[in-house]
Amino acid sequence: MTTPTLPIYLDYAATAPADARVVEVMQRYLTVDQLFANPASRSHMLGWQAEQVIEQARRQVADAIGADPREIVWTSGATEADNLALIGFMRANRERGLHLITSTIEHKAVVDTAHALEKEGFEVTWLTPGRDGCIQPEQLRDAMRDDTALVSLMAVNNELGSINDIAALAAVAHEFGAAFHTDAAQAVGRIPLDVVAQQIDLMSLSGHKTYGPKGVGALYVRRHPDIRVEALIHGGGHERGMRSGTLPTHQIAGMGEAFALMQQQYDEDNAHIARLQQRFLRGLEGLEGVYANTPLDRAVPNILNLAFEGVDGESLLMALRDVAVSTGSACNSASVDPSYVLLGIGTPRALALSSLRFSFGRFTTEADIDHALTLIRHAVSGLRTPPRQAAD
Numbered sequence: 001m002t003t004p005t006l007p008i009y010l011d012y013a014a015t016a017p018a019d020a021r022v023v024e025v026m027q028r029y030l031t032v033d034q035l036f037a038n039p040a041s042r043s044h045m046l047g048w049q050a051e052q053v054i055e056q057a058r059r060q061v062a063d064a065i066g067a068d069p070r071e072i073v074w075t076s077g078a079t080e081a082d083n084l085a086l087i088g089f090m091r092a093n094r095e096r097g098l099h100l101i102t103s104t105i106e107h108k109a110v111v112d113t114a115h116a117l118e119k120e121g122f123e124v125t126w127l128t129p130g131r132d133g134c135i136q137p138e139q140l141r142d143a144m145r146d147d148t149a150l151v152s153l154m155a156v157n158n159e160l161g162s163i164n165d166i167a168a169l170a171a172v173a174h175e176f177g178a179a180f181h182t183d184a185a186q187a188v189g190r191i192p193l194d195v196v197a198q199q200i201d202l203m204s205l206s207g208h209k210t211y212g213p214k215g216v217g218a219l220y221v222r223r224h225p226d227i228r229v230e231a232l233i234h235g236g237g238h239e240r241g242m243r244s245g246t247l248p249t250h251q252i253a254g255m256g257e258a259f260a261l262m263q264q265q266y267d268e269d270n271a272h273i274a275r276l277q278q279r280f281l282r283g284l285e286g287l288e289g290v291y292a293n294t295p296l297d298r299a300v301p302n303i304l305n306l307a308f309e310g311v312d313g314e315s316l317l318m319a320l321r322d323v324a325v326s327t328g329s330a331c332n333s334a335s336v337d338p339s340y341v342l343l344g345i346g347t348p349r350a351l352a353l354s355s356l357r358f359s360f361g362r363f364t365t366e367a368d369i370d371h372a373l374t375l376i377r378h379a380v381s382g383l384r385t386p387p388r389q390a391a392d
């Protein structure tokens with residue numbers, strides 16, 4: 001068995017390394033001897049060729065979610081896609097109503113955007129998930145109102161891995177004439193996504209959670225029936241007027257390639273990750289007081305959020321210098337407050353502060369898992385040992 005490279009990277013939910021095949025594609029669109037032209041340049045062949053690259057990537061991303069390429073709007077990531085979906089939709093559909101429904105454990109890109117909308121005069125209902133991190137369709141039905149314009153509920157939670165039944169939730173939103181948005185940044189490649197079968201109106205996507213580059217993402221915007229979204233970034237009218245700015249050909253080609261590879265390797269990737277998850281869980285069996293915050297029967301297998309009773313999460317993180325993991329969402333890592341997601345599903349504060357999120361991916365090996373387990377067992381036992389009393 002090979003010795004793993006340290007630190008062992010178990011933070012794939014924060015970001016995944018780009019696949020080398022993706023990087024190889026990205027390198028074709030930058031330098032003077034390559035296809036570096038502005039894809040919006042209509043006056044010469046180089047511009048048209050760059051545009052073709054963009055359109056191929058648009059098809060690759062659309063194919064991965066069962067969409068029409070014309071429904072894909074490029075953004076700088078899922079954060080911008082979430083902003084565009086929520087603010088852009090609510091502003092463009094004021095006559096439909098000023099009410100938005102979302103949940104307390106959405107990614108901050110949705111939570112903070114919904115707060116910004118509240119300041120703008122929109123009204124938000126915050127649904128509380130169950131212990132399993134999921135929102136039930138009945139719960140959504142009870143919250144729906146005549147003036148509800150949009151429902152935004154994530155497909156897979158980034159801290160827990162819990163999976164919402166987005167098709168059932170979208171059906172409830174539509175029953176009341178509202179549109180349905182889902183943040184699918186963590187769902188691509190983990191669960192089947194089909195915007196037609198699942199009746200999704202707006203879907204946020206990210207490049208870097210799927211072995212593509214950081215700094216690129218997309219918003220799926222349904223065309224039939226036409227979903228109207230007001231631009232947040234003006235100038236030039238790119239992307240059917242919804243998002244202006246020169247398109248980064250290399251980033252977009254990279255995301256397209258990453259999504260195409262994801263489709264080719266979907267079964268292989270998921271079988272690999274499920275094996276790693278089982279190995280990891282089996283390896284922890286001997287350790288007392290370890291609880292899964294992740295609802296194992298309703299979650300993607302690449303995210304495991306675990307509480308280590310009696311151990312401070314921050315101290316465990318420090319003790320695990322050779323394992324790259326996180327105490328919650330990376331965006332919150334500067335704060336020592338317990339994760340709002342764990343508190344949001346009713347985890348007691350002490351257990352929330354004793355929790356770490358482990359996440360695996362395509363390049364994680366069994367040797368990584370075994371070595372990480374040895375380090376975790378050692379660190380947890382060390383932190384639980386009561387300090388020796390000084391002899392007098």
Ligand SMILES: Cc1ncc(COP(=O)(O)O)c(C=O)c1O
Nearest residue numbers: 077078079107109158185186206
């Ligand atoms: C569920 C979810 N939404 C949105 C984002 C933000 O994505 P991006 O980094 O592409 O802006 C993330 C990544 O942390 C995420 O996990």
